[in-house]
Amino acid sequence: MIESISIESGKPGPHLLILGAIHGNETCGTYAIKKVIDEIHQGVITLKRWCITGIPICNPKAYKNKVRYVEKNLNRVFMKHHNPLFYEEHLANQITSFVEKCDYVLDIHSMQSQGKSFIFQDYDDEATSDMCQHIGVPYIIRWRAQLNTLDDHTDTIGYAHTIWKIWVLVECGQHNDDTSKKIAYQAIMNVLIRLWMISNKKIPSKRPVSIKVNSVVIKTQKWNFSQSRKHWDLVDTNQVLAVYEDGQRIISGTKGFILLPNEKAKTGEERFYIGE
C-alpha cells in the first residue's frame, strides 16, 4: 500500500489532500509534505479545521530509482483501472481512492528545465481560480481552457474535474534546486491559510501573471531542436523550432515563448508548450 499520513483537527472544515512525487524524480513535494506534517505533530502549526492528508511519495518505485516513472507516466493514467496491468495503473487505483474522500488537492511537481515556479490552471471555476491566486507563485499557465487536444481525463487534473474536486498543480522549479523545496513548503502553507485551516500567517499580496497556452507540441518521432531551448525562451511567428527525421518542420504559429522544454521526453510525450 502507498504510504499516507492524515491529521484530523476534530473540527468541521475542508479536507485537503497533498500529493508529492507523482513523478518519482520530483521530490520537493515529498520534502515539504513531511516538513508540514512534522510541524503539525510538534505543535509548530495548529490545524484549526478538519483534515489534512499527505502522500509524500505517490510513485515509490520511481522515487527510489530517481526516475519520472517506471512503466507509465502516472499523470497520464490517472483514473480507475478495472484490470490494472502496469505498476502506475495500480498506483492510480490507490491514489484516486484518496482523491474521492477529499475536497481539495494540492499536487506538487518540479521540472526538468530551469525557470520560475508556476501553476497549471486547467479550469476557470471560482474555487480553483481563488486557490491559484493565493499559492504564492509568480505565474499561472492556463491551457485546457484554450486547447482541446489533451482532453482525455487521464491526467490528474482532468480526473479530479470529473468528480468535482478542486485541484491545483504547482511546478516549484528545477528538480534538484533547493529553492523548489521552499516554494513547495510555502505553497502548502498558503493553501492552509487560504482555507482557514491554520492562522496567524499572511499570504503574499502579489498576484500571479496569467499566461495562455497556444499549443502543445507532442513528439511523434525523432527530431532535432533547431537550437537548445530553455523555459521562457521567446519565439517569433513562423520560426522553425524543430525538424523531424523525415524533414517535417515544427513551426511556431504565433509570437510567444517556449514553456517546459523537456530534453528527455520520449516519443509520444509532450515536448514543450508555446504560450503568450
Ligand SMILES: [Zn+2]
Ligand atoms: Zn511532474
